[in-house]
Amino acid sequence: MRLLQMDFKTEGPWGDDMSIAFKELAKDISTEDKLIWKIWTENEETGEGGGIYLFETQEALDKYLKKHTERLTGFGITDIIAKVFNVNEPLTLMNRGYLGETR
Structure with missing residues (x-):
């Protein structure tokens, strides 16, 4: 299992406005x-x-990282920080981390 953390500067939207504005994007991401x-x-x-x-x-x-970085760049977002991590599955499960249906 691999974890990706992406961070970038943005002017919003925030909260409920973000939920509305990015609903279609979230649907697309869910199909990855x-x-x-x-x-x-x-x-x-x-x-x-x-x-x-x-x-x-x-x-x-x-x-996904390549696809999403290109998408964010297309939105005019720069200075994207992406970090990749291994997941320690036994410790994550011990602390109630959800690792999928088969875990």
């Missing part, structure tokens, strides 16, 4: 191959947005 989940992140005070994603494989993560 081998994506287990995404957590949408936002901090209006610092002008930052992004997400944390859990993928089954590195290959799926790499494919």
Whole structure:
């Protein structure tokens, strides 16, 4: 399992407005191959947005990272920070982390 954290500067929208504005984008993201989940992140005070994603494989993560970076760049978003992590599954499960249906 691989975790992707993406952060970038944004002027919003925030909260409920974000939920409405990005509903179709969220539907599209939900169809990504081998994506287990995404957590949408936002901090209006610092002008930052992004997400944390859990993928089954590195290959799926790499494919999505390329696609989403190009999409964000197309929106005029620059200075995208992407970090990739391994997931320690036994400890995550011990702390009630959801790792998918088969775990």
